[in-house]
Amino acid sequence: MKETIRLDGVTAGYRRGNPIIYDIDLTVPKSDFLAIIGPNGGGKTTLLKVILGLLTPWEGTVSVLGESPAKPRPAIGYVPQLIPDESFPITVIDVVLMGRLRNSGLFRRFTRRDREIADMNLDRLDIQDLAGLDMNSLSGGQKQRVLIARALAGNPQILLLDEPVASVDHNTQESFFNLLGELNSTITIVLVTHDVGAVSAHVKNIACINKTLISHGETLSSESVAKAYGCPFELISHGGIPHRVLGSGKESKR
Numbered sequence: 001m002k003e004t005i006r007l008d009g010v011t012a013g014y015r016r017g018n019p020i021i022y023d024i025d026l027t028v029p030k031s032d033f034l035a036i037i038g039p040n041g042g043g044k045t046t047l048l049k050v051i052l053g054l055l056t057p058w059e060g061t062v063s064v065l066g067e068s069p070a071k072p073r074p075a076i077g078y079v080p081q082l083i084p085d086e087s088f089p090i091t092v093i094d095v096v097l098m099g100r101l102r103n104s105g106l107f108r109r110f111t112r113r114d115r116e117i118a119d120m121n122l123d124r125l126d127i128q129d130l131a132g133l134d135m136n137s138l139s140g141g142q143k144q145r146v147l148i149a150r151a152l153a154g155n156p157q158i159l160l161l162d163e164p165v166a167s168v169d170h171n172t173q174e175s176f177f178n179l180l181g182e183l184n185s186t187i188t189i190v191l192v193t194h195d196v197g198a199v200s201a202h203v204k205n206i207a208c209i210n211k212t213l214i215s216h217g218e219t220l221s222s223e224s225v226a227k228a229y230g231c232p233f234e235l236i237s238h239g240g241i242p243h244r245v246l247g248s249g250k251e252s253k254r
């Protein structure tokens, strides 16, 4: 199957009469690495909830791997937005093991295989040495890696990440995107962020959203950014914007 996620004319919200996202058409092909950018409050997390089947659209249709989204949810690895000061009184290895729960139900013991997969994903994210630590003792970037290891422990075909770089400093961002670039060789990735500067060269397509989809394609123009953010582009850029985002998009390595 070539399409992993497809939204046609999707309108959704939380209170009738107050749609948060409207008339969204979006197709994500297999192996894509899509960055969805847009301002805070623009509906990015709401869009992810629709894709996850947690929120049913009022209008339009959603399919994930050819089915309505609630069904293939085990095929989606979800990395939620980190909430500052949220307390996690749980060890790193237990968080990663939670990623195995949905593969075979809540009320069972973890098997040796589950533990092997959890360990393997700690290795993959280079956080083996954190296994026994309390989540509360970690930095934002380390927590983010743990949540990705948890998502990967479920062997997903699609990885959805909500604002994954918000709590990561610039140096860590680069290695973080290198990691996502590697994962993208086998997993379709959709990442949402309010930070235009956080779009890296590993990203293959960019969509711009502010309540509705403003643009979607390989490159991003300053006009569509200005339109999505409702302000001149200069106001929201803080350097660090990869040239490929604003250029033709053809010069970067794939």
Ligand SMILES: Nc1ncnc2c1ncn2[C@@H]1O[C@H](COP(=O)(O)OP(=O)(O)O)[C@@H](O)[C@H]1O
Binding pocket: 014, 015, 020, 038, 039, 040, 041, 042, 043, 044, 045, 046, 047
């Ligand atoms: N559970 C909810 N109930 C009611 N309104 C919500 C809920 N979650 C988000 N919203 C509203 O939806 C709008 C878009 O939010 P969100 O999808 O979180 O945007 P983003 O992720 O782009 O910052 C905001 O105005 C927010 O207040």
Ligand SMILES: [Mg+2]
Binding pocket: 044, 045, 046, 081, 162, 163
């Ligand atoms: Mg959000």
